Amino acid sequence: MAQSETSPSGTYDLLIVGGGVNGAGIARDAVGRGASVLMVEQDDLASYTSSASTKLIHGGLRYLEYYEFRLVKEALTERERLLKMAPHIMWPMRFVLPHSKLVRPAWMLKAGLFLYDHLASNMTLPKSRAIDFRTHSAGQPLKSDYTKGFVYSDGWVQDSRLVVLNTMDAAERGADVRTRTRLINATRQNGLWQAELEDRVTGQTTTVQARALVNAAGPWVARLLADTLKIPNSKSVRLVKGSHIIVPKVFDGPQAYIFQNPDKRIVFAIPYEQKFTLIGTTDIPWKEAPGKVGIAPDEISYLCESVNRYFKTAVKEGDVVWSYAGLRPLYDDASANASAVTRDYVLDLDTQDGAPLLSIFGGKITTYRKLAEHALEKLAPVLPAVAGKSWTANEVLPGGDIGDGGFDAALARLSRAAAWLPANLAWRLIRNYGSRAYEIIGEATSLQEMGTVLGGDLTTREVDYLIQREWARTAEDVLWRRSKLGLHLNEEEKRKVADYIEQKVT
Numbered sequence: 001m002a003q004s005e006t007s008p009s010g011t012y013d014l015l016i017v018g019g020g021v022n023g024a025g026i027a028r029d030a031v032g033r034g035a036s037v038l039m040v041e042q043d044d045l046a047s048y049t050s051s052a053s054t055k056l057i058h059g060g061l062r063y064l065e066y067y068e069f070r071l072v073k074e075a076l077t078e079r080e081r082l083l084k085m086a087p088h089i090m091w092p093m094r095f096v097l098p099h100s101k102l103v104r105p106a107w108m109l110k111a112g113l114f115l116y117d118h119l120a121s122n123m124t125l126p127k128s129r130a131i132d133f134r135t136h137s138a139g140q141p142l143k144s145d146y147t148k149g150f151v152y153s154d155g156w157v158q159d160s161r162l163v164v165l166n167t168m169d170a171a172e173r174g175a176d177v178r179t180r181t182r183l184i185n186a187t188r189q190n191g192l193w194q195a196e197l198e199d200r201v202t203g204q205t206t207t208v209q210a211r212a213l214v215n216a217a218g219p220w221v222a223r224l225l226a227d228t229l230k231i232p233n234s235k236s237v238r239l240v241k242g243s244h245i246i247v248p249k250v251f252d253g254p255q256a257y258i259f260q261n262p263d264k265r266i267v268f269a270i271p272y273e274q275k276f277t278l279i280g281t282t283d284i285p286w287k288e289a290p291g292k293v294g295i296a297p298d299e300i301s302y303l304c305e306s307v308n309r310y311f312k313t314a315v316k317e318g319d320v321v322w323s324y325a326g327l328r329p330l331y332d333d334a335s336a337n338a339s340a341v342t343r344d345y346v347l348d349l350d351t352q353d354g355a356p357l358l359s360i361f362g363g364k365i366t367t368y369r370k371l372a373e374h375a376l377e378k379l380a381p382v383l384p385a386v387a388g389k390s391w392t393a394n395e396v397l398p399g400g401d402i403g404d405g406g407f408d409a410a411l412a413r414l415s416r417a418a419a420w421l422p423a424n425l426a427w428r429l430i431r432n433y434g435s436r437a438y439e440i441i442g443e444a445t446s447l448q449e450m451g452t453v454l455g456g457d458l459t460t461r462e463v464d465y466l467i468q469r470e471w472a473r474t475a476e477d478v479l480w481r482r483s484k485l486g487l488h489l490n491e492e493e494k495r496k497v498a499d500y501i502e503q504k505v506t
């Protein structure tokens with residue numbers, strides 16, 4: 001049965017379609033400027049590209065080769081800001097780049113790294129330097145053919161948690177957030193959008209009214225325009241699949257590796273979830289409809305070969321414990337090669353017939369906050385509700401106020417305040433929730449008071465928090481997007497999590 005709904009004030013200022021990093025970032029920024037916002041996501045938050053990235057907060061060293069100076073400068077500036085906004089889910093990382101004379105000459109790497117160190121003005125991370133693998137500990141896992149290389153800084157992010165934290169902040173500031181809700185139709189009437197939404201759990205449809213529509217549908221951006229809104233647009237996206245494999249830890253230490261391939265592409269090997277190494281990614285043009293995608297056997301072989309050129313310990317197909325893949329929604333700049341397509345973003349504003357429509361083509365996790373600012377600057381002349389000052393540059397995300405001394409000091413404080421917490425659980429709570437760890441613990445004074453242990457150190461109290469505060473509705477939401485506990489629990493424990501959530505949410 002169809003229902004008609006409006007915001008408390010009658011009409012939303014902004015209806016945002018897409019609960020990936022770009023939709024969530026725009027929702028947060030807009031509501032903080034005083035706009036009334038509704039964000040709809042057809043599945044779970046970050047179900048698609050925003051949980052399938054390499055999880056780097058980076059300027060993109062490789063993009064310098066394609067002269068993407070604007071993008072790299074903006075991304076490096078954002079890197080510094082983001083690392084301060086949510087130090088629990090983002091942290092600096094050193095990247096080791098072995099020199100392989102068959103791919104790029106050393107002078108080129110040196111020049112690129114010099115530029116990378118100096119392109120933005122506010123950089124605080126340690127600068128790059130040359131290292132000798134015969135004496136430096138980072139050389140230990142590498143084959144003896146590699147004797148020289150460089151080390152430089154970038155950042156790491158728990159990508160799907162970044163989306164959740166932006167959404168939480170938006171909701172806490174008053175945004176209406178509806179997950180598992182799809183925009184199925186929208187038309188302009190008398191200068192407003194009339195939008196039809198489908199609740200994908202109940203099948204019920206509702207109609208809402210909004211002054212402006214933001215199309216942040218990622219891989220669906222062009223289809224939403226053409227098929228749902230029936231609005232012609234000359235811009236389009238190139239979908240490029242990227243896949244990753246996870247294998248048991250191949251090397252020790254906190255550093256990541258960036259390897260150059262003979263095809264000129266690069267592949268990362270990154271310490272992951274304490275016991276694992278994350279290896280990626282690939283660049284495969286994708287011609288089919290967007291949706292859930294998986295890794296292909298030849299991508300697994302390509303990734304294994306890429307790291308086996310460098311590491312002493314061989315990685316085999318059989319070592320893969322998990323893999324994931326996603327579609328990059330890249331702005332189509334007509335490049336011949338998938339690796340060369342611009343990683344920059346384009347914002348397209350359509351103000352025909354009154355009600356504005358802003359579509360987002362492309363974008364990186366790293367630049368989502370700046371993209372949101374640019375999106376609202378573009379909308380402001382036609383949507384006064386978002387004309388307020390930009391405010392997100394120095395505002396922490398939920399849980400990001402972890403206090404003086406950074407992560408280690410925050411962990412020490414929690415361990416003192418709740419000395420009964422097992423060390424690994426305390427560490428995990430600060431890593432995932434920052435200061436919100438205290439909200440999860442609440443009045444509990446012992447592990448027993450955290451409820452039933454469902455598997456590993458996951459208690460029902462933590463799952464309740466994820467359901468009540470973070471829109472978790474299924475075991476997959478909890479095990480693979482709110483956390484990566486899916487890598488650590490066995491099948492029976494995962495089933496217990498699923499059973500618990502099922503009886504809680506139905």
Ligand SMILES: Cc1cc2nc3c(=O)[nH]c(=O)nc-3n(C[C@H](O)[C@H](O)[C@H](O)COP(=O)(O)OP(=O)(O)OC[C@H]3O[C@@H](n4cnc5c(N)ncnc54)[C@H](O)[C@@H]3O)c2cc1C
Nearest residue numbers: 018020021022042049050053054056183218242363365366
């Ligand atoms: C392999 C790979 C590696 C990457 N690595 C990095 C990296 O290391 N660092 C970095 O900065 N960036 C990286 N990126 C890029 C980054 O992940 C993306 O640019 C970013 O996540 C895109 O976010 P988005 O919000 O535009 O899209 P998405 O996250 O896909 O969100 C769009 C959402 O819209 C929803 N939607 C679509 N249609 C509808 C509808 N009709 N109604 C309701 N909802 C709808 C979808 O369900 C989806 O959740 C990588 C990308 C890939 C694929």
